[in-house]
Amino acid sequence: MASETKQAIEAVCRIEWARLIAGLVPIVRDVGLAEELAQDAVVIALERWPESGVPEKPGAWLMATAKHRAIDLFRRNERLRVKVEELGHALEWQDIDDIDLDAIDHGIDDPLLRLIFVACHPVLSAEARIALTLRLLGGLSTEEIARAFLVPVPTVAQRIVRAKRSLTVARVPFEVPGKSERPERLTSVLDVLYLIFNEGYTATAGDDWIRPSLCEEALRLGRTLAELMPDEPEVHGLVALMEIQASRLRARTGASGEPILLLDQDRSRWDYLLIRRGLAALARARAAGPLGPYTVQAAIAACHAVARTAEETDWEQIVALYDVLNEIAPSPIVALNRAVAVGMAFGPAEALPLVDDLGREPALTAYHLLPSIRGDLLHKLGRRDEARADFERAASLTQNARERAFLLERARACLS
Amino acid sequence: MRFLVMVKGNDESEAGVLPEPELFEEMGRFNEELVQAGVLLEAAGLLPSGQGGVRLSYSGRDRTVTDGPFTEAKELVAGFWIWQVRSKDEAIAWAKRIPFEGGEVELRRIAEAEDFGEAMSPQVEEQWERLRRQPNVGQ
16 A cells, blocks of 8 residues: 555545534534544544555545544543533434445535535624635635635634634524525525635735635535535526636736736636636526526626627626616615626716716715726716816825826826 | 546547446446535546547648547547646545546646736735726726
8 A cells, every 4th residue: 555645645634524524513513523523533544544545435434533532522521421411412322333424415404515504604703704614614724714814823713713612602503594594594605605705816915825726715615505505596606606707817917917907808818618617507597596696797797708809798788787786786886887887888978977876875985986987988078178187086086006197197198 | 726637548438338337327426526526627528539539740831630540549538527626636536536447547737827826016916906996897
């Protein structure tokens, strides 16, 4: 038997990690304890597998090992035993080695799905949900999460400890929420995945591989979720949105790392495998039920993805989709995006009154993009003096030196 | 990171012999596992090189087109997967689970946008910051 490296063993354990925890929670009735036991099992694997080789069914091996650890722990620790008894749960030790991981049924009662819902439970803060999801489902270490979010390791460790405690204290049941609760709880899950994705997608600084890899982590979790909840349109919608956005990752950066706007991107550098996957997920979302906000955003992203050139973009379709989005998830930012699309589809004269209306929106009064967009529309209409005033106003609102210079340059150009 | 996992051909795959039903089933289960782990991006089996296989060779402006079948079955690819994994070790761990009892697969890492690896200048970071707040066209 060839000896196994630490990395190889860790990779095997990480494949099993989420299912291992998910399988342990119903037995020990505590997410935190389940995670500790899973960690113990991995440590034992790291000790033994270099000699013995990776067992044929590593998942079952880890599970059995974790359960034996649980027995030891309960025997030695009166407090834990009392706690478990309090919960009215009888542990059936004799069955411990018989559980076949492969036999755990998939579907709506899948333990992995329950674990996802628990990690994204509303009793937890957004940061805690993100950290716990990456730790329990993605198998990232505390150090990796800290590096990904540019926060100190102890902060993340604290967050995870507190999150696990909150779940225990709140006695959050280990289950997939019932029909009435599910839409809201699912939204929380999807939002967590999208936050993780965006953290990677907008990663700026970076010789650190881990931040962009958050995109992959979110995508993988999204695909897993889509497999577990195939009837939920918004799950496919989110996956579609992430696949299509990820398809542009390599096109949105220039040679020296500078960002390239969507309409200026070299479309031959887009990843057409991901686009195709995104379009397929979008089709599934649309077939599965009514349009939700993620599906509509995915549909907008798809309009760009299927246009062979920027000029061929179906802006009328994009406007129609923003209309839908504005209906189901209204916000001033959505309305502003819609106005931009209207300008592209029907000309600046159509868009200008919309932007003017939005100028009265309290949330947007100090938002520099509003006068910047208005200035652009006015410039296209040949109303240069007004355009100049708007560009100058936008320049005064932005905190960003480069952007201010750019806007002032546009203002100057209106004079000539 | 992504890997192209190539299944090498053999005399049976070249003869178009289908695998045993048991292997088919096991393969289905394995693929399902890949899908559920979010690893599987693409999978396909290829027809024998005698059915649509073509080779082109280039020499200056000359192109030589050769129809299959080709000899040396082991040099051929009979099918492939594209996997998204966290590490080469993870790819190997999955590859070890392929329910084959013979034959060979070859894993090749797909070149990715490594541009994130380069340290960005503060100006570039600022630009990204701006892009982040750009509506619509910035996505």
